[in-house]
Amino acid sequence: MCKKKLFLVIIAFILPILLIFYHGTIDFSLISEWTKRLAELESNLEHYKSMYRIKQEDVIILSSFLGLLTNISINNTYFENLSSDTQHVIKNISNKLTAPSSVRLPSIQQSFLPHLIQDTDALRPAYLLSKGRKDVSIVLGIPSVKRIKQSYLISTLDNLLTNMNEEEQNETLIVVFIAETDFEYVQLVAKEIEIRFSHYVACGLIEILSPSPSYYPSWKNLKKTLNDPVERVKWRSKQNLDFAYMMAYSQSKGTFYVQLEDDILAKTGFITIIKNFALEKTVKKIPWFVLDFCQLGFIGKLFKSTDLSYLITYFQMFYNDQPVDWLLEHLIYTKICNWDKAMKACKAEKSKLWVHYKPSLFQHIGTTSSLKGKIQKLKDKQFGKINNFYPHSNLAAYVKTNIATYKSYTLEKAYKGDKTGNFEHPSDILDSNTTVEVAPLFSKNMTQNGGKNSDNFIVIGRFNKFGIAEGTIDKNIGLIKELRLHIHVDSENWIILSEVMIVGTQR
Template sequence: MCIVKRYFFINPLKILSEISKKMKKRKNILQTILSLVTVMVVIVVFQTVLFVIQIQNNAQFYQNYNNKESSIRPITSTKEIIERSPKRILYPQFDLDNVNRNWTDTVSLIRSPKETNRRYLTMGLVTAKRPQNTVYLYNTLKSLITNANREDFREIYIVILLSDLDQEWRTNMTSEIVNRYPQEVKNGTIKIIGSFDWMYPSLTNLTHHRKWHSESKATWKAKQNIDFVLLWLYVYKTKLSEFYLHLEDDVITVGGYIKAMKNFINDQKGEWTCLEFSELGMIAKLYHTHDLEALAKMVALFYQEQPADNTYLHFNPQMLQFRRIIRKPTLFQHIGMTSSQWGHVQALKDRFFVANDQKKVLKGDNPPAKVFTSLRFLSKHSPENAYNTSFGYFWSKSKARKNDNFRIIFNKPQSIKRIVVNSGLDVFPEDKIYSGLLEISSKSINKNDCTDYKIIGQFVNGKVDVQNVPPSIKYNRHSLCSNTVPKVTKLLGDHS
């Protein structure tokens, strides 16, 4: 048996060679990592440099742009710009502070106390000189003031823009308003402002107007657009109120119109931009005050092309209101005939305005009673409105059928001498009761009905007037029964 022993010898050179190889390999890896890091740093630095350069370029661009904007000449010197500019330029310059820093004070024609608290509503209107010294403004102010109560005056402003540049006319108008309404002027409810020539663009050689409009009408409409713009910017800048109602200077309204407007505003369940209290033109359009600047910009953008009463119909959809919201019946009526456009007659009437319901001419005592009807009606136009002596009327939303009726049940027995019931409106001459009977009874079935009616009158041309009611009977009910009743019905009871 042989035992073989194997001996292993360590070669130092070989070991050193291996170690050297490994070190080289690690060095190569480190070098590779270092190279990658270096490349990344270079990329980051390069991107940073590009970013800084881009910021500088943008800053230079906006600086140049702002310098360009601020170099636009004020409105008072537009002739040279128009002559050398092949395209239309937007006028007027909306930031009027650039032209006159205190322009809201400059335009004030009377001194009135400055209000620190915003009110609920500002009513604004523009008035200009009319042919033959025709003035509708005083009737408009009288209607606005007499049809509002004392509490309303704490919540409203009336801003009047005298847009004619005739200084004598402007002075006379201001003095007359102050003389007629000294208290409203003194407490700041009525504010009178005026426009100046530096606020207007050139109104000659207008580049766009409707083909069927004469040059004079195009000029008149363009100026009127800027008048509206200046009024809106004034109300927006001074922040007088939460809401703004645009009127014209030849309108009338109805008693309780402020309350009616408030109720309509509160009844809106969704977002809205414009509420209308007249279907005509720019009469009685209500906006939030904070939207007036945007409206002014849009009207001024198209001041040559179309009147404001067309532009606002396009403005509302841009503000995401895609339908007109008109309160019917409307609260304002156009009364002017002589337009501020010389030689033009404007006889438009609002068909939804209730002309004869604001003053119920019948002066009966109308004793306390309950009023019922078999007709369907709108909640705001309940049958009580037909009986009370204040503002209001009945409006049915269903067609009447045979035996439809009104029932008025007195709270206490009454001795009646005369009964008058009137139906129909001046603006809706065909909406009358053509075939109706007036019946009375003194025998009650229950609290809400009676029996054994007696016919005492018949409607003729929408009206029944019985002056000799039998005095021997104490009646607690009179009833109107009708075979045909128009959809819109107004009933007024008069007991004297």
């Protein structure tokens, strides 16, 4: 059936090209578009074949259970009440499974993660928020863990969504994997995401899940490897299992999978760039295993979903032994390198399977690692610089503040858009202790829901925990002579007011 469909697709692809030549002109842009579409169909077909094989494995597993059930109840009344044809099928399956010549291959659970056998729900998510989106082009996997000082997750999601247009969002799935077993914390983070990105959760673009506590082994039984401290061994071992879980969940969702982290920035149009680069390799029949869109760690690594099984198995086998990015290196080395040749030849061969895209599409922004005491100031030099603000022209105004400024980061520059912004400190925001207030040009004896202050300022909004204030101004207020952000109590954090943009109503 699949081959027949592919044959029809090829015919559909060739006919427009023949028509183009028949009319005497060559539309190369149309040829390029059809070539890309054919490559996309080939990639999708490969993905569907992989999913079909997984379903076949499910049938085999079901058959084995059916065989066990038959052995137990072969003489039961229930079995005798089945039709003769059904009894014949069950006996045939049972005989094949129990034949002396049958070979039983070891499973991951038996050999490497035996603790999973103890709980039948070990692989069932403890928390899952999903609208069932599937058959997308690209799945973005974002693992997130609790950090001692500050979280970058919300700002990372905001950045990714901002840098995708509607078409890109429709062919993408963002999987947020909260890799914590504290269910109260998981619910808290999930609720923040659901509130902040309600539209994207509702349409299925963002999914949230967390693992069952029984998915993880007892960390007390870990072997100390690489002469690392016990805490570091636990940290990297857990990361390996987190990646394996997330990849296993995402494998059936889309054609390609991109591994990200919860403290990154992306460039505008990154989804289209990634997809076109992958399809370009498919069109040219260039074999690859990793397409790398960031030079740091495991950030921005793209895989075919059909290849994720290699990674999942490898991470589970050696989760206690090596960091996850080292395991990827070892896997590629095993697949491509010839032990009889020099390392230089190995690197040349490895570069064919591990293809780097330049300039980088992702940048690491976090400095507080999820590993206690670890400071990371890693930056991808291939990423380049991005603007911290969008140029704008505000109304002429006199701006002032009684808050001390830091160096040259003045309120005037924020208002003008000269020099602002800092992505690395997402918690340095205005919160619910700050209100947005306006002073009418003409004093009137009126209030809004927020009330009227003694100095004739009217409260029109309040910031939330995401640093966002929303509100409407009663039209009866009339013209406004002053806008004020009023911080009512001392803040535990610095405040980074990155940009001020005033848009007036056309009169």
